[in-house]
Amino acid sequence: MGNLLGSWRFKEPSTVEECDSTWGSDSESDEPAAEDDSGVSDSISPAESDSSPQLTGSPESVPKMKRSFYAARDLYKYRHSYPNYRKSRQPNEYRNLRFYLNKIPLVPDGIYIEEILTKWRGDYDKLEHNHTYIQWLFPLREQGLNFYAHELTQDEIKEFQSTREAKRRFLAAYSIMLDFYGIKLLDKSGSVARAPNWQERFQHLNESQHNYLRVTRILKSLGELGYEAFKAPLVRLFLQESLYHNTLPNMQHSVLEYFVYTIRLPATRRRLLRYARQHYRPAHAFLWGPPPKRRGGGGGGGSMGAGSSGIRAPAPTPEPQRRGEESSPSAGRGIIVSSHDAMMCQEQIGAGLKGSTGLGSSMSGLEGALMMAGARGEINDYSETFPL
Template sequence: MGNLLGNWRFKEPSTVEECDSTWGSDSESDEPAAEDDSGISDSVSPAESEWPAGNNGDLSPKLTDSPEFLPKMKRSFYAARDLYKYRHCYPSYKKSRQPNEYRNLRFYLNKIPLVPDGIYIEEILTRWRGDYDKLEHNHTYIQWLFPLREQGLNFYAHELTQDEIKEFQSTREAKRRFLAAYSLMLDFYGIKLLDKSGNVARSSNWQERFHHLNESQHNYLRITRILKSLGELGYEAFKAPLVRLFLEESLHRNTLPNMQHSILEYFVYTIRRPAARRHLLRYARQHYKPAHAFLWGPPPKRSKPKSGDVGASVGAGSSGIRAPAPTPEPQRRGGETSFIPASGCSGTFVSYHDATVCQDVDAESLNAYTPLGSSMDGPEGVFMMMLERNNYSGSVPL
């Protein structure tokens, strides 16, 4: 048995369906599935139990138009795989560092500054709050404030290890500062932290900050990192209230319309408990327009093919739209924020998030990225050129 386990190797998922267990355990009781093997508490904010559970009965979307006239839409495999690895605690995990190398913990204990800026955590917490220009334009602090077990684009920031996570969670001073850093970023986004359960609400200056957040879409990458880090450092229950607020503002109140695809493709799937994801997706489906384009619901039940039927075994995606043919890996990375059809995409919708080099790429994907300004074919190349025209190429990516 020992030899068998020793020879076991993690098999990379190859489809979105293999990455997404949200609806695999769907039941009336909404019991959590066994996917969460992180060792982190399954506690959820009390407010979650009051969230709408969606319409009773069949939750699969009903098409109001003929599929032949609908644009080709599909979920991002890159996003699904990235969040699958995160939720399963990075199956290809590296060896632990020695305790004296716990740079993330030492930073939060105010013993070392972040690199390369040379700024200590206490200075950030006391002097940066309300300095929105600094928080917007500095691109090196976010990896230190919200560490992960994956390499970001500030290579001076160290990845977390399992041992360091345990030490961090048992250190009161580090946890106190971490929550202060979370509150700092929420204030930057126009949100306030209400209590120790992670409930959140609009802050007094929400209109100004939401307007900025709706236009400054690189912050969606930061929010993905923040949500992941919450789960790593013992605050899994804080994710759902924040994602719920973003869904309400984006889909129901229409104050953050540019964020809706990032929420559904990334933010929701940072949550480890399938039952919590289902609550959020049911709420999202109630308000998503057009309803037939909602891609994140349960897959439709396939009827048994009749004998003699040609092509009866071909299924449809969770949106009810027939899935297009598989595409090469570089073209399967589309995934976040804005549904903008790009030239050369054959009508396929791509998005900002996956076309941007972000802090959440793993080392393998990072090596595969082509730098901004290089010649690229397909949707990503179009978006890289768009980012250059918008002066994004001059900023340090996350």
């Protein structure tokens, strides 16, 4: 039996369609259906109609675009609990949990979580230009660009979710991040709205695009640590601001290519994408709807593999319930750096991830291309959290 299991191999998705299960269970019609959105329906209204908006340009005038396979694969692995995941490179010392219990400082800066929560609020310059704290505030089960930070483990995730003090500080850190972006957290269910300083902060967010990498990390970490339902309200707000209000036009690609696909429930992704399609211009260039081959009933590349509607990642605790998802052992070799991290760094500094040494507080070699930010306001002292 041991040899049989040892010889088992998963097939890694090789196309965007195989990585995307969003439309796998959808009917041939794109009309919104009454779907269970795990409590998100209160904060996400269904699409008012599915009529095609007027085009603002001819197909010939629009550059040919296609979805990023690297982004799709990265988010596929995240949503399906890293099916090819191996043990992290560090021993399981619960360092992320101990950091949130204020027992150890983040490395390399030597700063404790309470100092960040109490003294960094409103210091937008520090939150923008320091690139070492984000991976400690929002840990994942994948290695990022601060190699002093430790990946989460399954056992640590369970322990974190059962520790009230850690969860309280995690939500306080989340509210700091939202305020930095001009958003306020309204309640324990994750509802969000514009903050009083939204105009100033949205202008900064629209211009400082490396923060989109940070937002992706925040969304992923919310799902890892038990706050899956917090994602959809935030993604919906970003869709509204980038597509409808046009206050964050530079965010359009990131919210559709990355933010939406951090959400594990296909029904919720469908609802968000239907809303996006209503307001996307030019409408004929919208890339994130149902695959055309599925509409014709031919099955196509999007109907198998990751496109199977029944595959859903466990939430909130990402237990290794693979349910037959396809993947490959090849991606588990060495240190894992997310595709989004790599792509954003290439765009920001014009080079690949070569040599990640010298990651001190300045991190001059990767300035403007790393992790995350925080914000002003009072600490949201949530003593309880809602299980998802």
